[in-house]
Amino acid sequence: MINLNMDVRKLLSFILLLFACNSFAEAPKGYPFVSFDQGFKQAQQSNKIIFLYFGRYGCGWCAKTNAVTFSQQKIKKLFTQNYELVYIDAESGNRVTLPTGERITELELGARLNAFATPLFVYMEPNGKTIFRAPGFKTADDFIGFDQYIQGKHYQKMSIGEFLKTQ
Numbered sequence: 143m144i145n146l147n148m149d150v151r152k153l154l155s156f157i158l159l160l161f162a163c164n165s166f167a168e169a170p171k172g173y174p175f176v177s178f179d180q181g182f183k184q185a186q187q188s189n190k191i192i193f194l195y196f197g198r199y200g201c202g203w204c205a206k207t208n209a210v211t212f213s214q215q216k217i218k219k220l221f222t223q224n225y226e227l228v229y230i231d232a233e234s235g236n237r238v239t240l241p242t243g244e245r246i247t248e249l250e251l252g253a254r255l256n257a258f259a260t261p262l263f264v265y266m267e268p269n270g271k272t273i274f275r276a277p278g279f280k281t282a283d284d285f286i287g288f289d290q291y292i293q294g295k296h297y298q299k300m301s302i303g304e305f306l307k308t309q
């Protein structure tokens with residue numbers, strides 16, 4: 143005989159687990175992440191570097207990065223002061239407008255920027271030119287090094303790898 147109460151509890155537990163997994167890859171809480179279109183408009187006005195965060199639902203490394211790295215106040219201060227923050231759902235069909243005027247989905251943008259694994263962090267100039275990409279889980283120290291590279295405009299004369307070797 144089937145125990146209906148036990149089956150309903152199992153089903154409800156499974157559904158709650160699915161919702162919990164789907165909340166993993168949201169942009170870090172407390173940061174002013176905006177849409178791609180809005181981020182580019184803001185960057186053109188502020189002349190700040192764009193920080194694209196490619197995440198996706200169910201991404202455990204995104205969740206770890208949010209919990210471990212983006213929860214630190216020094217990172218929050220650095221990123222909110224120095225960058226236009228854009229969060230991209232690497233699997234989304236939401237449309238974005240490129241600086242060229244072309245309309246594509248966030249999924250297509252991810253494919254163009256080789257965001258086949260998440261998280262992926264892309265630093266871009268306000269005109270849309272990619273400065274560098276940083277895949278995978280990153281620590282606060284990683285992001286501080288990246289910030290020094292960007293704020294010192296070292297990207298104009300050397301790669302991120304060359305810069306980090308000098309540090």
